[in-house]
Each structure stands twice: as structure tokens, then as C-alpha cells.
Amino acid sequence: MMAECLDKFTQSLSHKLDSHAELLDTTHQTLQQQIQTLVKEGLRGFREARRDFWRGAESLEAALAHNAEVPRRRAQEAEEAGAALKVARAGYRGRALDYALQINVIEDKRKFDIMEFVLRLVEAQATHFQQGHEELSRLAQYRKELGGQLHRLVLNSAREKRDMEQRHVLLKQKELGGEEPEPSLKEGPGGLVMEGHLFKRASNAFKTWSRRWFTIQSNQLVYQKKYKDPVTVVVDDLRLCTVKLCPDSERRFCFEVVSPSKSCLLQADSERLLQLWVSAVQSSIATAFSQARLDDSPRGPGQSSGHLAAGSAATLGCGGMARGREPGGVSHVAAQVQSVDGNAQCCDCREPAPEWASINLGVTLCIQCSGIHRSLGVHFSKVRSLTLDSWEPELVKLMCELGNVVMNQIYEARVEAMAVKKPGPSCSRQEKEAWIHAKYVEKKFLTKLPEIRGRRGGRGPPRGQPPVPPKPGNIRPRPGSFRSKPDSKLVPLTEPPSEDLGSLHPGALLFRAAGHPPSLPTMADALAHGADVNWVNASQENATPLIQATAANSLLACEFLLQNGASVNQADNQGRGPLHHATILGHTGLACLFLKRGADLGARDSEGRDPLTIAVEKANADIVTLLRLAKMREADAAQGQAGDETYLDIFRDFSLMASDDPEKLRRRSHDLHTL
Structure with missing residues (x-):
């Protein structure tokens, strides 16, 4: 694709350069021809007329001087001088007219020639740019296809980069954990493929051992010393050989590949690798026999020669992890x-x-x-x-x-x-x-507020009248929400709401929808109609929708609000933010979520307690663990240390439990007593 792209664009550039050179040649030739024509033809007659004019002027001057100096007494000479003066004057006037005519002719011709020259230049430029437009138009479809191919290449490159980074991390973890590298095992077009380093005992008298790179591919066992060295075939057909362990060998981890003509003693680096290599050779032998039987048997429609072998191979990547994307990827x-x-x-x-x-x-x-x-x-x-x-x-x-x-x-x-x-x-x-x-x-297609409230079963205002937004202080708490009393007790509110949802403005509607049970569609509807995601309910101690969703223990409602810009640190009248409330109520999953979103660990409520103090008083081990880990990570970051992966692993586990199995995070004590 790269060669085709360069070839096409090089040809296009070459054509445009040729067109540009043609434009320059046309301009040069037109200018040169115009100047030569003007010099050779136009100026020749002009110069001759000018010379004649000046000769006539000199003759007239001489005749005038001679006529003026003739004395009175010489009548005959005076008459001759007068006649000569008339002739000279007539000749001068004729030559002056000829000279003026030549000047006018040159001037007119100059105008026409310049206009013609400019016209030729414009036509040459028009031809040049027209050819360039045609050349680019021919490449329009190719450019569009190339853009699509480039986009796919970028996506594939990003996927490969991500996979390489993941494998790199796995390899680092294995190296740090002291785990040994495993050979590469994958499915190839010729059957099972495995490759890795093995020690091979020479067949000469010295019986020396040398480390080589062995590969099982295309029903053969081969090895090479270096990457670009030629391949040496150990076993030409795996169907004619067998593999067996060598427990009596002087060296550990040895196995032998035996064929009718020779045997090859090999040594792996560990017992695990020994078992892998023996299993790989045995599987390759079985696959080779299965492939041969499949090739000899009549195939049904849609069957291929590799159909049977394809289902029997395992795929191992670097470090023993399965290649490809795992569930959850x-x-x-x-x-x-x-x-x-x-x-x-x-x-x-x-x-x-x-x-x-x-x-x-x-x-x-x-x-x-x-x-x-x-x-x-x-x-x-x-x-x-x-x-x-x-x-x-x-x-x-x-x-x-x-x-x-x-x-x-x-x-x-x-x-x-x-x-x-x-x-x-x-x-x-x-x-x-x-x-x-x-x-x-512009939100042109949203349903108007009176219509949407009426459609949801509420008693909205009369048609044609806009809903009257109630003041925040007039909104009563909905059932199931929690309110902090001055005596620091969380009390579930049980009184029913007195007003219809149709009378609520978007901010109040968002607050109501975030409560128990939360309604994500209603929350999205309220945000679409302009609700402030950090709207404050004055009747519930300046609680925000995020605090309301926290009281309802709704992970999805909190995530939705955070994704739409909710402040994770906005506190109520008692100085308690969402993290405080999640800690008080024992909602471990929400505490984990807020910590991941940058909740302030040092924020203190009106009683001077931070979330960690509250968690210790509540004896919530999970939240205490999360908060202490977060504090340790903050301390490491302040000292310029990157920290380890333990923090991320623990938070990832809590996130998975909160999302997939929240019952594991529920604490046995749900009664809300004095903090």
C-alpha cells in the first residue's frame, strides 16, 4: 500500500511539475516573440520616419536662415530664397505628418500587443490550473479510500500497541515474581507451532551440549543458532517419530525425540518447560495424523484441511497468558x-x-x-x-x-x-x-416541560401555561432519602411528597430522580432540560443530587452524575460531601468510586471529622482500608514516588464487586445511629 501510495502521488506531482514547466515555457516564448516582433518590425519604420523628420527640420532651419539674410536690393535672390523656403516648409510638414503617423501606429500596436500578451498568459495559467484540477480529481476517490485505510491502520496500530503494552506489563510482573519464561505456543497454518530455547546434545564423540532455538512447525522439528541462520531439520516428519522422557540421563529435564533413522536428546530449562515441550511434540504428532486422515477422506461442503487441527490447539502468549481478549476486555x-x-x-x-x-x-x-x-x-x-x-x-x-x-x-x-x-x-x-x-x-427536539410532565402521569399545569418552578425550600424530601438532624443522627424520611413532579423545575426533578429508587431516564431527562448537576436542595441541608444518590446507594446514579460533571467534593450544610455520606452509610462501592474520582480525603465536616475518622468509628474495615490506601498513595505522590500496583488491584477488586456482586460489600449493620 505504501508503494502504491507513493507511486500515485509521485506521478501526480510529476504531471503538475510538467504543467508548470510548460507554463513557464509559454510565458517565455510569448514574451520573447512579442519583443522581437516589436523591435524588428515596429521600430524600423519609426526610426526611418524620425530621421527624415529631423532632416526636414534641419533643411527648414537652413531655408529660413537663408531667406532672412537676403538683402532688399537683390530681388532675384530674394525670390529664389522664398521659393526654396516654401519647398523646405512643405517637405518638413510632410515628414512631420509621417513621423506623427508612425508614433500613433506604434502606440496603438503596443496596446494591442500587450493585451494579446496578457491574454496568452492568462490562458496558459488557466490551462495549467485546469490540468492540476483534473489531476487531483482523478485522485479524489483514491484519496478517500486511502483515508479509510489509514484510519483502519491507526486503529490496528493502537490495538497492537495496547496489546504489546499489556504483554510488557505481564512480562515485567513475571520477571519480578521470579517466574521462568515459557516458550511461545500458537496455532499456525501448518498445525501446532511451538518455539523456544533448548539444549541439544551433539551426535559426535565429544557429546557436547549447545543451546539452540527450536521450532515445531509444518509437521517438522527444526532448529537454528541465530535468527537469520539457515534452519536445520531434526525430524522431517513427526508422524515417523516418538518422544520420551529420559529420567536416567545425567542432566535434568531431558527428553528424546526418536525417529527410525536417528534420535535427538534435548534438555529444557525446567520441569514445567519439559512437560510443555513433550506435550507439544505429542500433540503435533496427533495433529499430523489427524490432518493426514482428513486429507485422505472426502470433504463435505465448507470443510477445509485444517478444520480438525484448529480445534485442538491451545494458544499461549508470552508469560503463559492466553492471547486475545479475555472476558471483561x-x-x-x-x-x-x-x-x-x-x-x-x-x-x-x-x-x-x-x-x-x-x-x-x-x-x-x-x-x-x-x-x-x-x-x-x-x-x-x-x-x-x-x-x-x-x-x-x-x-x-x-x-x-x-x-x-x-x-x-x-x-x-x-x-x-x-x-x-x-x-x-x-x-x-x-x-x-x-x-x-x-x-x-440546540435541543430542538426535546419535549416541552409541561408536555413531558403530563405524559408521565403527573398533574401538570394547564395547557399553554408554563410550569411554575418551586423554590428549593418548598421541595419536601422524598421517601427513602436521608436527612442529617442537628443531633447528628441520620433519619430516614417517610413523609410522602405533597407536590406533583410536573411542578418541579429540572434541578429539583434531578434531585428527586437520584433518590431511592433512582431513575436514570428521568435523571437524563432533567439534565437534557437544563438541570444543574450540582443543584442544591435547601430543604435538605443543601444536599446535592450526588449526595441524594449516595443515600440511595446507587452506583449507577452516582456514576451518571459524575460523568455529567457533578462535583465529588461539594458538601452540605454540615460540611459532609459524598464521601462522608458513603462512609457514614457503609456504602463501600460508592466510597471506592468517589476515591477514584479524586474525593478530598482531608475534608472535615462541621464536627471536625474526616472520612477516615468516621470509618474507624463505624468499624467499617473495607472503607478504612480504601481510605488508608488512598492516603498512602497521596503521600507517595507528594514525595515523587510512583507507588506499586497494590492500590490499583485493590480498587479494581472493589469496583468489580460493587458492580457485579454488591451483596459482598453490604455491611451487616445498616441502622443509622449517632456518628
Whole structure:
């Protein structure tokens, strides 16, 4: 592809250079021809007329002088001088007219020649640029295809880089742990392939041992001394040999490959590697026999010669880890998110198999729409790749909880009523960009507040009248939420709400929806209608929606609010932020989430207690562990130390439990007593 690209663009550049050289030649020839014509033809007659004019002027001057000096007494001479003067004057006037004519002719011709010269130059330039346009037009389709290929190459390169980095980390961990390297074992087109270093005993009289790189491939056992050295075949056909251990050998970890003509004694580096090599040789022998039987038998439609062998091989990477993506990896994330109803196509243009997502909106996107979303800014849409980026378990669960169907019911609620046509996969980028801007920035298709409240069963205001936003102090706490009393006791509120949801403004609606049980679609609806994600409820001690979601112990609601810009450190009237409340209520998963999002460990409430003090008083071992680890990591960072992987491993385990098995994190004591 690189050679083809360079060849095409080199040819195009060569054609454009030829066209430019032709333009320069045309300009030079036109200018030279014009000047030569003017000098040879135009100026020749002009010079002759000028010489005649000056000769006539001199003759007239002489005749005038002679006529003036003739005395009165010489009448005959005076008459002759007068006649000569008339002749000289007539000749001068004629030559003057000829000279003036030549001047006018030269002037007119100069104008025409210059205009003709300029016209030729313009035509030459037009031809030059027209040829350049045609040349680039011929490459337009190729440039488009090349851009797509380049994009795929960039994605593949990013995947390979990520895989290499992961293997690099695994190798480092194995080296630090003192684990021995394992040979590479993989499935090849010729059967099972295994390669690695072995010691080989020479067959000469000295019986010397030498370390060589052995490979099992194409039904053969071969080795080489160095990478570029020629390959030496030990066993030409594995079906004719057998492998056996050599416990009686003087050296440890030895095995022997025996063929009808010779035997080869080999030594591995450890007992584990010995077993791997023996198993690999035995599996290769079995695979070779199976392959031969399959080749001799009639094949059914769709069967290939490698069908049987393909199912029997294990695939080991460096360090013994299985190559490819494990469950929970990026490919699993893409499959899990795309399996949600509506997520198998782009949320905005319906292109199938989207590989990108907006994590704060909870929708899947194609590559082109993801670029448009990225240009809107992170305050509108946070774009992440489903196949390239790492995903936290709570974020994957949030994506599956929302999805394209839920969000389009909000952001495209009035599309049919407005008779607006949604762009398709084949539409231009400009059309998609206009649609996305109208949908998420201008929010043209949202249902109006009175309509949406009435549709959800609430008693909204009369039609045609806007809802009256209540003051924050008039909003009563909803059932199941918690309120901190002045005596520092958390009391569950049981009084029912008195007002209908239709009367709530978006901020209050977001607060209500974040409570128990939380409603992510309603929260998304409130944010779409302009709710402040850090809205403060004065009737509940300036609690925020994030604190309300913390009281409800909703990991997804908290994650959704944080992805949409909620402050993880905004405190209520008692100086307690979300981390304080999660610690008080024993919500370990939420405490882990807030610590990962940068919650302030040193923040103190009105009683002067930080989260660690509260966790110790509550005897919550899990949260105490998390807080102390976070403090240690902060101390290491302050001293410029990178720290170890223990912190990340523990937090990753807690995140997985909070997302997949929250019952493990629930504490036995749920009664909310005095702190």
C-alpha cells in the first residue's frame, strides 16, 4: 500500500511539475516573440520616419536662415530664397505628418500587443490550473479510500500497541515474581507451532551440549543458532517419530525425540518447560495424523484441511497468558454494550456496528458521528472507543442501563411531530453535523416541560401555561432519602411528597430522580432540560443530587452524575460531601468510586471529622482500608514516588464487586445511629 501510495502521488506531482514547466515555457516564448516582433518590425519604420523628420527640420532651419539674410536690393535672390523656403516648409510638414503617423501606429500596436500578451498568459495559467484540477480529481476517490485505510491502520496500530503494552506489563510482573519464561505456543497454518530455547546434545564423540532455538512447525522439528541462520531439520516428519522422557540421563529435564533413522536428546530449562515441550511434540504428532486422515477422506461442503487441527490447539502468549481478549476486555465491552436494544447501530445516523460511545450520554456512535461529538466539547459529549479504551465495570453497566433507545426518546421526542428527517449512514458529514448540533446543543427536539410532565402521569399545569418552578425550600424530601438532624443522627424520611413532579423545575426533578429508587431516564431527562448537576436542595441541608444518590446507594446514579460533571467534593450544610455520606452509610462501592474520582480525603465536616475518622468509628474495615490506601498513595505522590500496583488491584477488586456482586460489600449493620 505504501508503494502504491507513493507511486500515485509521485506521478501526480510529476504531471503538475510538467504543467508548470510548460507554463513557464509559454510565458517565455510569448514574451520573447512579442519583443522581437516589436523591435524588428515596429521600430524600423519609426526610426526611418524620425530621421527624415529631423532632416526636414534641419533643411527648414537652413531655408529660413537663408531667406532672412537676403538683402532688399537683390530681388532675384530674394525670390529664389522664398521659393526654396516654401519647398523646405512643405517637405518638413510632410515628414512631420509621417513621423506623427508612425508614433500613433506604434502606440496603438503596443496596446494591442500587450493585451494579446496578457491574454496568452492568462490562458496558459488557466490551462495549467485546469490540468492540476483534473489531476487531483482523478485522485479524489483514491484519496478517500486511502483515508479509510489509514484510519483502519491507526486503529490496528493502537490495538497492537495496547496489546504489546499489556504483554510488557505481564512480562515485567513475571520477571519480578521470579517466574521462568515459557516458550511461545500458537496455532499456525501448518498445525501446532511451538518455539523456544533448548539444549541439544551433539551426535559426535565429544557429546557436547549447545543451546539452540527450536521450532515445531509444518509437521517438522527444526532448529537454528541465530535468527537469520539457515534452519536445520531434526525430524522431517513427526508422524515417523516418538518422544520420551529420559529420567536416567545425567542432566535434568531431558527428553528424546526418536525417529527410525536417528534420535535427538534435548534438555529444557525446567520441569514445567519439559512437560510443555513433550506435550507439544505429542500433540503435533496427533495433529499430523489427524490432518493426514482428513486429507485422505472426502470433504463435505465448507470443510477445509485444517478444520480438525484448529480445534485442538491451545494458544499461549508470552508469560503463559492466553492471547486475545479475555472476558471483561475491550471486545467483551463492545459486545456487551452493543447487545442492548438499539445499541447495535449509531444513535444519530443508524450506521450498524458502532465502535464508539458517548459515556455521559450513554449512547453508541459510529466513527464519523463520534468525531462530530468530540468537536462539541466534553461539556456536551465525552467520546470513548468501545474497542481501544479501557472501561470500568460501573461505566459498562451504566451504558447498558441507558442506551440509544432511552436517550433518543428524550432527545428525539418531537422529531415525528416536527416532520424532521433523521440522517442516515450515507448522508454527508455536514448533514450529520447539523443534526447532532440541533439535537444536543440546540435541543430542538426535546419535549416541552409541561408536555413531558403530563405524559408521565403527573398533574401538570394547564395547557399553554408554563410550569411554575418551586423554590428549593418548598421541595419536601422524598421517601427513602436521608436527612442529617442537628443531633447528628441520620433519619430516614417517610413523609410522602405533597407536590406533583410536573411542578418541579429540572434541578429539583434531578434531585428527586437520584433518590431511592433512582431513575436514570428521568435523571437524563432533567439534565437534557437544563438541570444543574450540582443543584442544591435547601430543604435538605443543601444536599446535592450526588449526595441524594449516595443515600440511595446507587452506583449507577452516582456514576451518571459524575460523568455529567457533578462535583465529588461539594458538601452540605454540615460540611459532609459524598464521601462522608458513603462512609457514614457503609456504602463501600460508592466510597471506592468517589476515591477514584479524586474525593478530598482531608475534608472535615462541621464536627471536625474526616472520612477516615468516621470509618474507624463505624468499624467499617473495607472503607478504612480504601481510605488508608488512598492516603498512602497521596503521600507517595507528594514525595515523587510512583507507588506499586497494590492500590490499583485493590480498587479494581472493589469496583468489580460493587458492580457485579454488591451483596459482598453490604455491611451487616445498616441502622443509622449517632456518628
